[in-house]
Amino acid sequence: MDKLSIIDQIHKSNDLLSMPQAISEILGEMDKPEFSSEALAKIILKDASLTARILQLANSPFYHRLNDIKNVNQAIQVLGSTTVKCLALSSSVLNPTLIEEASGINVKNFFSSILTVAAAAEKIAKAVGYKSPDVAFIAGLLHHVGILFFMHHYPGAYRRVVGKQVQALTLIDAEREVFGIDHAEVGFQLCERWHLPSEICVSVRDHHSFTTLNEQDTLQNVIRLASLLTDDAVTTYESDLQDRIIRVNAVAYSLGLDKPQVDELTSSLLAETLRIAKYLDIDIGSIEEVITRANKEIWKTYLMVENLFKERQELSAKLLKEERARGAILSKNIAIATMSHYLNNATMAIYGRAQIMRKWHEDESHDKLLEKLPATLDVIENSIRKIKAVLLEIKDISPIDEVKFYDMSQALNLDERIAKRMATLDEESGLVLPEEAVDIQQS
Secondary structure: OOHHHHHHHHHHOOOOOOOOHHHHHHHHHHOOOOOOHHHHHHHHOOOHHHHHHHHHHHOOOOOOOOOOOOOHHHHHHHHOHHHHHHHHHHHHHOOHHHOOHHHOOOHHHHHHHHHHHHHHHHHHHHHOOOOOHHHHHHHHHHOOHHHHHHHHHOHHHHHHHHOOOOOOOOHHHHHHHHHOOOHHHHHHHHHHHOOOOHHHHHHHHOOOOOOOOOOOOHHHHHHHHHHHOOOOOOOOOOOOHHHHHHHHHHHHHHHOOOHHHHHHHHHOHHHHHHHHHHHHOOOOOOHHHHHHHHHHHHHHHHHHHHHHHHHHHHHHHHHHHHOHHHHHHHHHHHHHHHHHHHHHHHHHHHHHHHHHHHHHHHHOOOHHHHHHHHHHHHHHHHHHHHHHHHHHHHHHOOOOOOOOOOOHHHHOOHHHHHHHHHHHHHHHOOOOOHHHHHHHHHO
16 A cells, blocks of 8 residues: 555545445535535434434534524534534544454544544634634544544554554654555545545644644644644654643744643643533543543653653753753753743643542542542642642752852752652641642631
8 A cells, every 4th residue: 555545545435434324415415516504404314313413512512502402404504514514524433333443443542532632622722712613623523534544444554553563753654654644644635535624624634743833824733732732542652742842832832822821721621521522422431431541641741751850860960070060050950940841731730630530529429439539639639749849849949049059969969859858748748838828827
């Protein structure tokens, strides 16, 4: 297989993703010059599942209607024909039967990742004032349609990609090695074949492209940022954390978003993903499974931060040996600036999940969840306090003019200093956060 043969298959085959008859009829109807919403409604009504999803979306918080939408004709008027067309495609795409077992992909994890990107895209679009947040949502749902194509038509070959059985550092490079084309380009070709709006097609094609960031390409940047903020549940290819943060900052800047806004968006994505999965009726696993996946990602991030910390300490030691005074200042700045940034991100992620799980604890009635959730919250909140302790230690040594930082042994004793601070925390049974201290003293 090669790039040209796959593109030819996309544009000539009538069985791209084994779509239900109703979906094929919808695409055909909407390509007609004499297209009408009445004819479209009749086709949609043939598919009970699609009818339910379209009515659910029309009545969802996306559109904030005062009156309930009770029939498909009304839904088409509210959503618009393009959104209905894209939702029909998404309903077909988010179908577990399309993912062959031989591909080696976990269906629930994959769908959860897609819905998280869609949720992030919709929230980012609203935050930046994009004209059509629902279009951003649909583009998010379709951004990995190229992966679905590979898994459906070439499951065995895609298992080689997923299993890292080719010489490649990234998912994109591995796909190009095996197929001669990557999933972003395949997704673009599929969207063009379905005659979707060009801005959706291009955003699907460019969601992994960061060579040039044009501030006028709002939807493309929205999908780029949404993808960067979402953990990849498809493969074991791990992006460099520092490179990822740089890209997040660059794309956010092009959209006019600052770091607090990005952190706020990130902290709410888990709840948004669960909400979308519910009204689109997509199985991404039980609440316990979702929490477990989230905790695994938190732990993975923690380990990456720990490794970065060690790398910075090693760099500090090298610099100090080469140039004592200058090395001390540089090593401190590298350790402080880098760890403050990474640990703050980790704190926001963990704290956001803690808030979400606290709400589930208050609202959920499942005995098992009620039994396990408080302990989970305690662990997460304790982790936040420990991270805060590290940040306080960093803060204490930040002002170079106020700290004697010229003794080589002091420059390298961060582990010892933090260990002593953590021992103090254990004796005090926790850390009193700065914002809580005033209230405690006054009480």
